[in-house]
Amino acid sequence: MVPLSYYLLLSGILFVCGVLGFLIKRNIITIFMSIELMLNGVNLSFVAFAAHWHALSGQVFVFFVMVVAAAEAAVGLAIIIAVYRTRETLNVDQVNLLKL
Amino acid sequence: MTPNPYLWVVPILPLAGAAINGFFGRRSSKTAISAVALVFCGAAFAMALFLAASFSAAAAPYYFDLAHWIRSGDFQVDFSFYLDQLSLVMLLVVTGVGFLIHIYSVGYMWDDDGYYRFMSYLNLFMFFMLTLVLAKNYLVMFIGWEGVGLASYLLIGFWFTKDSAAAAGKKAFIVNRIGDFGFLIALFLMIKHFGSLDFTHVFAAAQSLPAETAGAGTLTAIGLLLMVGAAGKSAQIPLYVWLPDAMEGPTPVSALIHAATMVTAGVYMVARSSAIFDRAPMAMMVVAIIGTLTALFAATIGIAQTDIKKVLAYSTVSQLGYMFMACGVGAFSAGIFHLMTHAFFKGLLFLAAGSVIHGVGGEQDMRKMGGLRVYMPWTFATMGIATLAIAGIPPLAGFWSKDEILWKAFNASWVYWLIGVVTAFITSFYMFRLMYMTFGGEYRGAAGQDAHGHVAHGHDDHGKGHGEPHESPWVMLGPLVILAVLSAFGGFVGYGNRFEHFLAPVFQQGAEVAAQGTSPEAVKSIEYLLMGISVGVAGLGWFLAYLLYSRRPQLPARIAASLGGLYQAVSHKYYIDELYAVLFVKPLIDGSTTILWHGIDQGVIDAAVNDSADAARHVSDTARHMQSGNLRSYAGWVAAGAAVVIAYMVWMGVQ
Numbered sequence: 001m002v003p004l005s006y007y008l009l010l011s012g013i014l015f016v017c018g019v020l021g022f023l024i025k026r027n028i029i030t031i032f033m034s035i036e037l038m039l040n041g042v043n044l045s046f047v048a049f050a051a052h053w054h055a056l057s058g059q060v061f062v063f064f065v066m067v068v069a070a071a072e073a074a075v076g077l078a079i080i081i082a083v084y085r086t087r088e089t090l091n092v093d094q095v096n097l098l099k100l
Numbered sequence: 101m102t103p104n105p106y107l108w109v110v111p112i113l114p115l116a117g118a119a120i121n122g123f124f125g126r127r128s129s130k131t132a133i134s135a136v137a138l139v140f141c142g143a144a145f146a147m148a149l150f151l152a153a154s155f156s157a158a159a160a161p162y163y164f165d166l167a168h169w170i171r172s173g174d175f176q177v178d179f180s181f182y183l184d185q186l187s188l189v190m191l192l193v194v195t196g197v198g199f200l201i202h203i204y205s206v207g208y209m210w211d212d213d214g215y216y217r218f219m220s221y222l223n224l225f226m227f228f229m230l231t232l233v234l235a236k237n238y239l240v241m242f243i244g245w246e247g248v249g250l251a252s253y254l255l256i257g258f259w260f261t262k263d264s265a266a267a268a269g270k271k272a273f274i275v276n277r278i279g280d281f282g283f284l285i286a287l288f289l290m291i292k293h294f295g296s297l298d299f300t301h302v303f304a305a306a307q308s309l310p311a312e313t314a315g316a317g318t319l320t321a322i323g324l325l326l327m328v329g330a331a332g333k334s335a336q337i338p339l340y341v342w343l344p345d346a347m348e349g350p351t352p353v354s355a356l357i358h359a360a361t362m363v364t365a366g367v368y369m370v371a372r373s374s375a376i377f378d379r380a381p382m383a384m385m386v387v388a389i390i391g392t393l394t395a396l397f398a399a400t401i402g403i404a405q406t407d408i409k410k411v412l413a414y415s416t417v418s419q420l421g422y423m424f425m426a427c428g429v430g431a432f433s434a435g436i437f438h439l440m441t442h443a444f445f446k447g448l449l450f451l452a453a454g455s456v457i458h459g460v461g462g463e464q465d466m467r468k469m470g471g472l473r474v475y476m477p478w479t480f481a482t483m484g485i486a487t488l489a490i491a492g493i494p495p496l497a498g499f500w501s502k503d504e505i506l507w508k509a510f511n512a513s514w515v516y517w518l519i520g521v522v523t524a525f526i527t528s529f530y531m532f533r534l535m536y537m538t539f540g541g542e543y544r545g546a547a548g549q550d551a552h553g554h555v556a557h558g559h560d561d562h563g564k565g566h567g568e569p570h571e572s573p574w575v576m577l578g579p580l581v582i583l584a585v586l587s588a589f590g591g592f593v594g595y596g597n598r599f600e601h602f603l604a605p606v607f608q609q610g611a612e613v614a615a616q617g618t619s620p621e622a623v624k625s626i627e628y629l630l631m632g633i634s635v636g637v638a639g640l641g642w643f644l645a646y647l648l649y650s651r652r653p654q655l656p657a658r659i660a661a662s663l664g665g666l667y668q669a670v671s672h673k674y675y676i677d678e679l680y681a682v683l684f685v686k687p688l689i690d691g692s693t694t695i696l697w698h699g700i701d702q703g704v705i706d707a708a709v710n711d712s713a714d715a716a717r718h719v720s721d722t723a724r725h726m727q728s729g730n731l732r733s734y735a736g737w738v739a740a741g742a743a744v745v746i747a748y749m750v751w752m753g754v755q
Contacts, residue, residue: 022735031731092731099729 007048014041028080028090032073039069101300104162106151107181107234110191113144114226121223125216134206137219141202141226145195151183152192157605160184163236170239177297182236186606189436190233190368193443197360198226200579204451205352207575208458218258218350225251229361233368238287238297241369245283245333248362249276255357256349268345275342279332283369286325293318303375311379323376323383326369327390334366334420337394341677343417347409351454354409359416360447364439367423371432374607378430388428388512392519395421397674399526403533404660404671407464408453411534415490416446418523422505425516431508433603437594438501444590445489445498448583452483455572455580456538460545466534471543475569478577480539482584487535489587491528491638500591503631504600510630517630524634528641536649543569 018038025031043062050058084090117140125133155162161184170177183191202222209218228251232244249272257269290297294305312320330336335343346358357363370377370387377384398417405411419442426435457464459476473480489496492503502524510517571577593599648656660667669675726737 019739023732023739026732095731096729099727 004048004052008045011041011045011048014038014044017041026091026093028083028092028095031092032076032080036069036073039065102159102162104151104164104183106147107162107164107183108166108179110144110147110151110195111181111227111230111234113140113147114223114230116140118220118223118227121216121220125220128216130210130215133216133219137223138199138202138206140223141195141199144226144230145199148191148195152188155183155188157185157602160605165236174295175291177237177239179240180236180298181234181240182299183234184606185603186368186371186436187233189440189603191230193440194226194229194233194361197443197447197583198222198229198356200582201352201356201360201447201451204355204454204576204579205350207573208352208454209350212350214258218255221251221254221258222352222356225255225357225362229365232365236299238290238299238302241372242283242287245329245365245369246280248357248365249273249280249333252276252346252353252357252362255353256346258349258353262348265348268342268348272342272346275339276332279329279339279366282325282328282332284329286322286329289318289322289325299372306376306379309379311381313381316382317380319376320380320383323373323380324386326373326376327383327387330366330370330387330424331390332366333369334363334424335394335417336366336390336421336424337397340394340398340417341680344410344413344673347407347413351409351450351457354413355447355450355454358413359450360443363416363420364423364443367420367427367435367439370424370427371436371607374427374432377427384428384430386428387424388509388516391421391424391426391428392509392516393421394418395425395523396519396526397421399523399530400670401673402530403526404667405530406466408456408466408469408534408538409450409464411466411530412446412449412453415449415527415531418527419446419490422502422520422523425509425520426505429509429512429516431505432607433600434501434504434508436603437599438505440593441489441497441501441587441590444583445486445496445587448482448486448580448587449490451576451580451583452479452486455479455576456483458572458576459569461569463545466537468545469538469543470541470545471539472569473539475543476571478571479580482577482580483539484535485584486587487531489591491531491642492524492634493638493642494635495591497587497589497591499635500594503634504594506634507627507630510626521634521637525637525641528638529645532642532645533649536645540650541653545569 015038018034018036018041021034021037022031025034043065046058046062046065050056050062080090083095087095089095117136120136120140121128121133125136128136151162161182163180163182165178165180167179168176169179202219205218205222209215212218225248228244228247230244232241232248235241235244253269253273256272257266259265260269287297290302294302296302296305306319309319328339332339343358343363347354349358377387395418398414398421402411402414402418405414419438423435423438423442426432426438455476456469456472456479459472459479460469463469485496489498492499506517506520506524509520648659660671672678726733
């Protein structure tokens with residue numbers, strides 16, 4: 001039986017990797033993947049707690065998150081394609097018109 | 101103290117007239133306006149006569165509480181009215197003379213476009229004046245006091261399209277505010293020390309205190325501050341400057357407000373407060389000195405004026421000085437007596453002057469009059485009676501009252517008496533000068549060409565040529581004749597000190613002081629001697645005026661030339677207006693401009709608002725750069741924020 005803390009540590013590492021990737025990377029696709037990494041890091045902690053406490057609600061949450069992430073991926077990829085068509089770049093530093 | 105439910109009706113009647121004419125006058129016919137104004141004012145007079153007829157010394161004073169006003173702890177002020185011998189005299193003078201002047205105004209103002217406005221204002225004035233006179237406490241009196249100031253302002257500036265009239269109205273209002281400031285402080289002192297503003301209460305409290313002979317105390321302060329208020333309203337030194345300018349108003353206004361009634365409110369107020377002044381000899385002395393100086397000072401200015409109304413204005417200031425002199429030496433009843441006779445003869449003088457101005461087509465300069473006795477005999481006769489009365493020729497009204505004052509003043513100090521007699525001489529001189537210049541000799545107005553071009557004087561214009569002076573209509577002459585009768589015989593009410601005895605219950609203390617004298621026989625002979633002297637100087641003044649302005653009309657110009665600077669100073673009213681302009685008006689305007697406007701308003705208030713707006717803009721200018729459009733920087737902010745929240749929660753959890 002793997003202790004809970006291992007799962008949580010892995011979950012934290014995954015989340016931090018996601019955050020760092022989100023902050024550091026310039027490519028939109030990579031950033032998108034970083035978001036997925038963060039979501040899955042959280043998912044891992046949900047299921048770990050669910051298994052630890054023998055409660056199903058954590059696993060239900062994970063399904064919710066997966067559904068939302070799938071929907072988000074669909075919308076997000078559509079936006080990325082639209083951005084690429086107009087700007088011909090995937091570098092987020094050059095997609096900076098939304099400002100004062 | 102007897103309740104009398106009719107008291108409040110007297111002031112309300114003119115208010116109703118003012119309201120009706122003010123609201124509906126614009127669309128009414130002039131006949132209807134006149135009817136409303138005269139009926140309501142006449143009704144007030146009738147009510148006053150009714151009150152006088154039912155007045156009994158045993159039942160006096162009457163009072164009536166109309167409504168509660170201020171109830172704050174122990175401090176109470178009600179809308180209540182009060183009628184004793186003093187207010188009865190004032191009531192009759194105000195309503196009687198006021199009613200006559202209302203009648204006169206119908207004729208005088210008939211052709212004016214603002215006729216309804218004028219009548220409404222006159223009625224409004226009557227309301228406030230009656231409130232002032234009938235008040236039972238100082239605060240209700242103050243309502244009337246301020247109200248007559250308002251009516252005075254409105255009526256001085258009646259021809260407000262004329263700059264000088266508008267300016268004169270403002271001047272009157274502002275100078276009166278200075279006086280009212282003193283009056284208000286006096287009221288505050290009364291509230292602080294006596295806890296009440298009710299006459300009976302305050303006077304009883306003042307009576308219980310010892311006279312402040314040694315030093316100045318509360319009562320002296322109250323007395324002096326009341327005198328400041330009275331000096332403003334009654335045009336005494338140093339606040340008299342507004343009254344001559346107030347002659348910009350229509351002549352009936354000058355007669356009613358600025359001669360007969362409103363300007364005497366100060367005298368009435370001082371007389372009403374006799375119980376306070378009685379305990380404050382120093383304040384009394386100040387009143388007497390101010391009155392005496394004003395009497396002399398204003399009379400000398402009157403000598404050199406050429407505007408017929410200005411002469412009368414300075415004469416009014418001078419006569420008011422007499423009244424204050426009387427009050428100051430403790431002869432309150434003599435002051436009120438002179439107030440009454442003065443209302444008759446000075447009201448008459450102004451109305452007659454108005455008749456003259458009316459008759460010559462708006463001209464006010466006496467140098468362009470002359471010979472009018474032929475054209476307007478009634479005006480001449482009535483004005484002649486008034487002149488004899490004011491000069492103090494027996495047995496006309498002015499003789500009795502003025503002599504009473506001079507006698508009482510002599511008992512106090514011969515200095516007052518001497519100045520009073522000199523003033524009487526000057527009064528007689530300038531009044532007969534006025535008569536000779538206006539009615540004597542030949543008509544000097546250039547008939548036909550010049551006499552009509554005086555629309556600028558604001559006077560009614562008949563719209564047709566003013567070739568010759570003409571007598572005024574009977575609606576104007578009627579009041580003149582009635583007032584002439586009163587001026588001639590009004591003085592007899594004072595015969596044998598009857599007037600003084602009538603007022604005695606109001607001025608118990610003053611009467612006691614006045615009664616202290618030497619033995620009656622010696623007193624009588626001195627009194628007759630002084631009487632002879634004052635009549636003598638009046639005759640002398642008449643003779644001098646006759647000599648200079650009738651026998652040798654060239655002489656005055658030569659005398660004026662030989663006097664040079666002195667004459668210039670007198671004819672320019674001693675440059676007092678200029679002095680005030682340099683001393684008060686200019687520093688005030690400069691100070692307001694540099695300190696208040698540029699300094700505080702622009703420098704502090706505007707700057708605070710503008711600077712805080714600027715600061716907000718600068719801060720947001722800096723803050724908006726956070727929103728760079730750079731996606732990763734947003735992500736950084738989000739991450740940082742999340743980190744802070746997590747750190748906080750962890751820290752809380754540790755605790």
